[in-house]
Amino acid sequence: MPTNVTADYKKAEDAFRKARDPSERLECLREMMRTIPRHKGTEHLQADIKSRIKHLTAELSAPKKGGKRSGPSHVVRPDGAAQLCLLGPPNAGKSSLHSRLTGSRTEIGPYPHTTHLPVPGMHAHEDIHFQLVDLPPVSGDFMEPWLVATLNPADGALLVIDVSDPECLEQIPAIMTKLAEKKIFLHGHWPGLAAEAEAPPGADDPFRLDLPALLIANKSDLDPDPEEVEVLEELLGLDFPALTVSAQTGEGLEALGPFLFRALEIVRVYTKSPGKPPDSDKPFTVRRGDTVLDVARLVHRDLARDLKFARMWGKNVFDGQQTGPEHEVEDGDVVELHL
Ligand SMILES: Nc1nc2c(ncn2[C@@H]2O[C@H](COP(=O)(O)OP(=O)(O)O)[C@@H](O)[C@H]2O)c(=O)[nH]1
Ligand SMILES: [Mg+2]
Structure with missing residues (x-):
């Protein structure tokens, strides 16, 4: 990669690396194209970004057959633990x-x-x-x-x-x-x-x-x-x-x-509402090293923004322990999110 790129471009590139959802990736590619400095040293990269935008756009607007299929045809939206x-x-x-x-x-x-x-x-x-x-x-x-x-x-x-x-x-x-x-x-x-x-x-x-x-x-x-x-x-x-x-x-x-x-170091976390038993049948899955905040993000975007603290039950916490958003979760933890 050329060294003389801007901070804005770097930010867009980092976001692209992390993005998993195809439409999110397309957004990031567009941002990369918008922020990349236009000079000889980035010509290859510009061409590469352009062609990826073209392909991903085509994928995401694949025709609906019989009005049934709504997603892209060749990109499978990730689902499940991995x-x-x-x-x-x-x-x-x-x-x-x-x-x-x-x-x-x-x-x-x-x-x-x-x-x-x-x-x-x-x-x-x-x-x-x-x-x-x-x-x-x-x-x-x-x-x-x-x-x-x-x-x-x-x-x-x-x-x-x-x-x-x-x-x-x-x-x-x-x-x-x-x-x-x-x-x-x-x-x-x-x-x-x-x-x-x-x-x-x-x-x-x-x-x-x-x-x-x-x-x-x-x-x-x-x-x-x-x-x-x-x-x-x-x-x-x-x-x-x-x-x-x-x-x-x-x-x-x-x-x-x-x-x-x-x-893949999968970690299962079970959520619960205050005063109710945990949702023991369908855990959220994150990876080793992920936190209460990462779990909140999976539950709902807004929840992550408004998260104040959690109450937890599990291996590394005492029952009902109050933890911050940065607390690392363990497999089998039960988490009650508080806004
Ligand atoms: N004996 C045997 N045949 C298999 C096995 N797995 C697949 N086959 C056969 O191998 C052929 C190709 O299988 P397929 O799943 O279509 O392979 P693909 O092209 O890799 O998707 C088929 O005739 C299968 O029945 C196996 O474990 N043992
Ligand atoms: Mg096959």
Whole structure:
């Protein structure tokens, strides 16, 4: 990134990095375009911003089919505790996994390229859900141009391979190269398992996307060697955490929810109204390090603005303890917000 940009531009860029909602991201891009200093050193960046505005605008104004669809077609609004995208070569079993894990009816076929659009679905883990997005395959030859916009809001990637197919040794590096051409980089550094893999380099480029990835070695029913995935990772030089599963038999799939919960450091918080029992069936989810104020923001924007203090019940507080907005929440905390 050019160094001689203004404070206003930097502010817009920071907001862009943090924004997850597609329309919010578009707003930020417009602000970046408005505030970027116009000189030779920023020409590349200006062009990049312009093309992203164009694409995102097109996505957000996608035509409504039969008057039913109201959102964008290729950008899936994040929902649940986290959003994970299924990446991988054709026929690896992405759609089969998606269908088994979320109960979706995404198209499954013994021939490649059955899936044409992102398909969201919710995977239940205890009392929360993870949003899994089924995607068309990526290969060395082809990647849907809109995939970049789709991957942007994701919290992580599930890289699915067919362990019984030796071709995955060529497919994985080809996929990584294809993604890198679009500034998308997969790494094994999940926040909750930070010590186990190398961290991605701190990026200056606002459009670079570093996504933590979990390798899903699918079709274990066809290749029952439990060491296979370790051998593959060794050969590929990958340090991603891995799960060996079978979408067909269901073997290994029960480990996904607990993995995501731990790796993404999900924290569940239950809200309550004064004098009433907590809403124990539907927690709000934040991440380790997040505060009472972050919870308030999820409940309602205005609430965050007017929040004075909270009363809390949980592991690190005594029953009914009064805490400030900056108090860090723990998994299982009950919070009563006071304005
Ligand atoms: N034996 C076996 N076959 C599978 C498994 N998962 C998927 N398949 C088959 O592999 C083919 C491709 O599956 P699909 O889910 O469409 O793959 P995608 O292209 O990655 O979405 C289909 O014929 C599936 O029935 C598995 O775990 N074991
Ligand atoms: Mg598919």
